[in-house]
Amino acid sequence: MSKYPAGTVAWAFDPTDAHDERPVIILSHENRPFSSVECTVMCLGTGAKNYDHYAPELENECLSGISFASTTYLMPWALYTIPPGAIQTGKARGELTEKGERLVKKALITLFSV
Structure with missing residues (x-):
């Protein structure tokens, strides 16, 4: 099983159940406990x-x-x-640039803002 680095942009079965699939950003997979059964994504x-x-x-x-x-x-x-198996291996995949990483970090910080 492949482990995806943080910042990978991929297609996955939609964890929100709004669609069959949706693009996600992998936030944590290769460097986490239980990576064989779970990874954290942002939709x-x-x-x-x-x-x-x-x-x-x-x-x-x-x-x-x-x-x-x-x-x-x-x-x-x-x-x-989500389980790593929910990430679709046959679909296009890419990664965040440095600018993209900054944008994601800013977006995550807003979750803690009042």
Whole structure:
């Protein structure tokens, strides 16, 4: 089984059950306990701008090796622990650039803001 480094952008079976699949950012997998059965992801979405929460756009310069046809947003409130087998190996995969990593970190920090 492959272990994915933090910052990997991949497709997974949708942990929110809103769709069959959705893109996710892997936040923690290779360097965590129980990595054979779980990894932590942040969901991405195309309609997240419509919510009353901070949902920054994941611009193309935030990504390397993957791009999306539609405008895609981070969903920092949608953090899930999923089995590594839920990550689809036959689909496109990429990684966050340094700018993308900063954007994800900022989005996670907003969860602690008042």
